[in-house]
Amino acid sequence: MARKPGIGFVAPSGQVLDGAALDRAIGYFRAHGWRVVAPAAVRRVHQRFAGEDGQRVAALHAMAARDDVQVVMAVRGGYGLSRLLDRVDYAALAGSGKVFVGHSDFTALLCAGYARGRMRGVAGPMAAYDFGAAQVSDFTQRHFWRIIAGEADEVEVACDSPFAGAPGAGTLRGRLWGGNLALVAHLAGTRYLPRMPGGILCLEDINEHPYRIERMLYQLLHAGVLERQKAVLLGDFSDYKLGPNDNGFDLPEVVAQFRAHLGIPILTGLPFGHVRDKLSVPFGAPAELQIGRRSYRLRYRPAA
Secondary structure: OOOOOEEEEEOOOEOOOOHHHHHHHHHHHHHOOOEEEOOHHHHOOEOOEOOOHHHHHHHHHHHHHOOOOOEEEEOOOOOOHHHOOOOOOHHHHHHOOOEEEEOHHHHHHHHHHHHHHOOEEEEOOOHHHHHOOOOOOHHHHHHHHHHHOOOOEEEEEEOOOOOOOOOOOOEEEEEEEEEEHHHHHHHOOOOOOOOOOOOEEEEEEEOOOHHHHHHHHHHHHHOOOHHHOOEEEEEEEEOOOOOHHHOOOOHHHHHHHHHHHOOOOEEOOOOOOOOOOOOOEEOOOEEEEEEOOOEEEEEEOOOO
């Protein structure tokens, strides 16, 4: 009898806030024929974290060392991976051959793991947030299972406005990367951010006012990150409130500001980020971006 594939849950950032959602995620993967490894470590609590720093690093390394796990998935995000980056054994994570999946704060590990060891990562769903939902998104499931199976995937997105006449419009090719904007900007200038020249950078965030989004994008601009890309794809940026002093300054104005600054396409609407329906974006995967007048199509396949 063939052994069931295994998925291991890790909590390298914030403590689990919804134990019932975690239980539902365990049930989801078991119902799909997977062996689930969810050690007691994922339910630890220390201050706002899922255990002390050393415990969380050890749990991550222990999961990478298991031979009965092929996919390692973050239970949730929050905050905490920044404290661990100089203690992670990236060679061990990359050498394990496992696929590491998550978003939000997990972006720090995806970036650092690729920069330091070409770790196989996917900016995608998390256990409690996505697969622990009362009703799991069909869109999220479909794209997740394609990537985990090593299949090609694609999505077509309607643009927020026509992109005719933009420099480089047409068909572009590059490597996908990125994740949460706050974490990508946070790593700029460090050894934990991949250089990724000629990349297709995917960004998203939540609870960030447009002026903070603009400030973080300027950080990436001034650090030389944006100018090295072939395109920037913006996912979901939600749950912010405008004030009376904004006077029309909003997220579309931020996008317009950077379109005026950069000679590369900046496209919006990617189903990516803190949303129910999300893509699973394989970090470093070769991709093709076809840009039309009112839509774009992104095709990609997980890197071997």
